[in-house]
Amino acid sequence: MTLSGFGGSGAGVFTPAPLQTATDVPLQMGIIVVYLLIALAVGVVAYRLTDRTAEDYYLASRTLGTVVLLFTTFATLLSAFTFFAGPNIAYANGPEWILVMGLMDGVIFGVLWYVIGYKQWLVGKAHGYVTLGEMLGDRFGSPALRGTVALVSLFWLFPYVMLQQVGAGGALEALTNGAVPYWAGASLITVFMIVYVVLSGMRGVAWTDTIQGLFMLTMVWAATLWVLSQVGGIGAATDALAASNPEFLSLGGGVYSVPWMLSQAIGIAFGVAMFPQVNQRFFVAGSEKVLKRTLALWPVVVLLLFVPAFMLGAWAAGLGVPMPESGNILPGVLVEYTPTWFAALVIAGAMAAMMSSSDSMLLSGSSYFTRDLYRPYLNAAASERREDLIARAGVAVFATLSLVASLFNPPSLFTIGDTAFGGFAQLALPVIVALYWPRTTRRGMFAGVLGSQLFYMVTTLTPAAGSSTTLGPLVIPGVPETFAGWSSSVVGMLVGLLLTVGVSLLTAQATAERPALLSGPSEADD
Amino acid sequence: MPSRTESIVWGVVFVVLMAFAVPWFLWGSSNVVAGLPVWLWWHIGWMVVASLAFAVFARRGWGVWMGGWSA
Numbered sequence: 001m002t003l004s005g006f007g008g009s010g011a012g013v014f015t016p017a018p019l020q021t022a023t024d025v026p027l028q029m030g031i032i033v034v035y036l037l038i039a040l041a042v043g044v045v046a047y048r049l050t051d052r053t054a055e056d057y058y059l060a061s062r063t064l065g066t067v068v069l070l071f072t073t074f075a076t077l078l079s080a081f082t083f084f085a086g087p088n089i090a091y092a093n094g095p096e097w098i099l100v101m102g103l104m105d106g107v108i109f110g111v112l113w114y115v116i117g118y119k120q121w122l123v124g125k126a127h128g129y130v131t132l133g134e135m136l137g138d139r140f141g142s143p144a145l146r147g148t149v150a151l152v153s154l155f156w157l158f159p160y161v162m163l164q165q166v167g168a169g170g171a172l173e174a175l176t177n178g179a180v181p182y183w184a185g186a187s188l189i190t191v192f193m194i195v196y197v198v199l200s201g202m203r204g205v206a207w208t209d210t211i212q213g214l215f216m217l218t219m220v221w222a223a224t225l226w227v228l229s230q231v232g233g234i235g236a237a238t239d240a241l242a243a244s245n246p247e248f249l250s251l252g253g254g255v256y257s258v259p260w261m262l263s264q265a266i267g268i269a270f271g272v273a274m275f276p277q278v279n280q281r282f283f284v285a286g287s288e289k290v291l292k293r294t295l296a297l298w299p300v301v302v303l304l305l306f307v308p309a310f311m312l313g314a315w316a317a318g319l320g321v322p323m324p325e326s327g328n329i330l331p332g333v334l335v336e337y338t339p340t341w342f343a344a345l346v347i348a349g350a351m352a353a354m355m356s357s358s359d360s361m362l363l364s365g366s367s368y369f370t371r372d373l374y375r376p377y378l379n380a381a382a383s384e385r386r387e388d389l390i391a392r393a394g395v396a397v398f399a400t401l402s403l404v405a406s407l408f409n410p411p412s413l414f415t416i417g418d419t420a421f422g423g424f425a426q427l428a429l430p431v432i433v434a435l436y437w438p439r440t441t442r443r444g445m446f447a448g449v450l451g452s453q454l455f456y457m458v459t460t461l462t463p464a465a466g467s468s469t470t471l472g473p474l475v476i477p478g479v480p481e482t483f484a485g486w487s488s489s490v491v492g493m494l495v496g497l498l499l500t501v502g503v504s505l506l507t508a509q510a511t512a513e514r515p516a517l518l519s520g521p522s523e524a525d526d
Numbered sequence: 527m528p529s530r531t532e533s534i535v536w537g538v539v540f541v542v543l544m545a546f547a548v549p550w551f552l553w554g555s556s557n558v559v560a561g562l563p564v565w566l567w568w569h570i571g572w573m574v575v576a577s578l579a580f581a582v583f584a585r586r587g588w589g590v591w592m593g594g595w596s597a
Contacts, residue, residue: 095563095566098566098569099547099548099565099566099569100548102547102548102569102573103544103547103548106547106573106576107543107544107547107573107576108544110576110580111540111543111544114583115591118592119592119595122592122595123595233561234560234561234562235560235561237561238558238561238562242556242558246556249556249558249563250554250555250556250563251549251552251553251554251555251556251563251565252553252554253554258550261548288588292584292585292588293584295580295583295584296577296578296580296581296584297577298577298580299573299574299576299577299580300573300574300577302573303570303573303574307566307570311562436591436593516594519593519594520592520593520594520595520596521594521595522594522595
């Protein structure tokens with residue numbers, strides 16, 4: 001079992017089953033169009049409130065409140081994955097996935113919210129940083145480090161955005177029984193996203209995410225209660241599962257080994273914190289109070305969403321619901337036990353959920369490009385106004401390129417997108433070391449960031465151990481992806497940590513380095 | 527500025543929160559109570575505890591480990 005099989009939160013290519021007759025197509029398209037129009041309307045309102053500066057465009061001038069910050073982070077993270085991949089895993093392997101995701105997103109990410117997020121918020125507020133690369137570049141006096149962090153992030157982000165478009169195109173095609181072909185569906189969604197993201201920036205994205213997150217939560221509970229009422233209640237549903245798959249109710253077993261569960265939880269949680277669209281949210285809170293309240297609400301919101309969503313998948317196994325052709329169990333359960341219009345609403349919600357992940361990724365992808373690559377390397381003298389324009393153009397270019405890629409959907413990009421969480425996780429430990437250890441050196445950072453990326457790419461993107469592949473005249477041998485049960489993502493993190501600390505101890509700081517930037521004003525020495 | 531003791535105590539609290547989100551001591555157990563496995567009830571309860579712990583931390587411990595930032 002590899003990490004790539006499960007992707008991570010928000011991962012996702014999914015194709016809902018063609019679950020209804022042609023008469024339902026207008027209803028389903030209607031629901032999607034209504035959602036698109038609401039998103040657009042929110043975008044227009046947000047646009048009217050926006051100052052024409054990059055900080056406002058990317059970060060809503062650091063003014064987000066508790067509910068909006070909680071739900072925008074939540075909807076960004078957990079959208080399409082919660083709807084499809086999570087229930088699929090529970091259907092195939094048992095409901096222990098709830099524990100993995102609870103530990104991952106409820107507790108570990110909560111701690112990182114403070115350890116990485118609050119610290120970044122403090123530093124970002126004091127020095128006006130918009131991206132992770134900008135902060136690190138300044139601290140280590142190294143535009144090259146800034147560019148490296150941005151490039152590494154874009155390398156993993158781009159195929160991941162492409163996956164969302166592949167999913168959207170496939171979903172619309174299946175939803176309409178082919179009336180809307182794949183290319184048209186992917187293009188339609190992309191054009192809508194470009195329009196509202198270009199218009200509204202972070203404020204609009206955060207507001208639509210909030211609507212989205214509340215809608216998702218409501219639909220999951222409605223779906224669960226509906227199905228349970230049809231099958232005679234929670235006791236009956238679990239009894240059926242105990243009869244058909246008794247091993248599912250026993251903690252552990254099958255794929256669920258201790259190292260596997262911990263690898264998934266740790267690898268994905270740290271990856272999430274370094275995903276540009278999530279990491280950037282660490283800079284946007286309006287006040288400390290907002291960060292505090294969000295932290296305290298986090299485990300409960302995670303619980304409210306995951307327990308019903310994943311139990312539905314597990315119960316479906318007990319109820320003997322067959323896996324639909326599309327490979328996603330949730331539409332299968334809904335079709336079996338709820339009216340068509342309700343199933344359609346949930347599927348449309350999932351579509352929209354995918355968009356709410358993609359819009360945020362476009363926005364942060366564009367900001368990494370303009371702030372960390374365009375400005376330092378191409379046009380250092382750009383005015384605020386000009387940077388704002390470039391930022392908006394960047395969104396359109398990024399989305400168009402990934403749309404073109406999604407139409408070809410090359411297998412290599414697919415693999416990279418599918419393993420993106422591990423790729424981002426490799427950045428986390430060097431960043432934490434830099435945030436907390438003033439002795440960290442520039443060379444240590446380069447060694448940690450590049451070394452762990454190299455390790456992860458070699459172990460993940462090459463063929464599995466024992467096999468090999470040929471690339472022209474080259475024969476590429478297989479490399480193991482797990483080490484005594486631990487995923488290469490977690491092992492790579494350790495490699496990155498050792499390299500960052502080890503090389504920092506062996507090298508001296510460059511004169512341009514400014515450790516006081518991160519260690520705080522009362523310990524400042526300049 | 528938070529004391530050294532506070533820093534250590536909160537570090538321990540966070541580690542404990544992470545360590546027992548999955549009830550490892552119920553490994554292999556398949557007892558069902560009120561329609562859900564016991565290990566899932568533990569997890570549900572634990573997440574509520576984590577929420578409360580985070581709320582207390584936000585009130586009392588906020589600022590630990592932040593070095594020169596928590597003046």
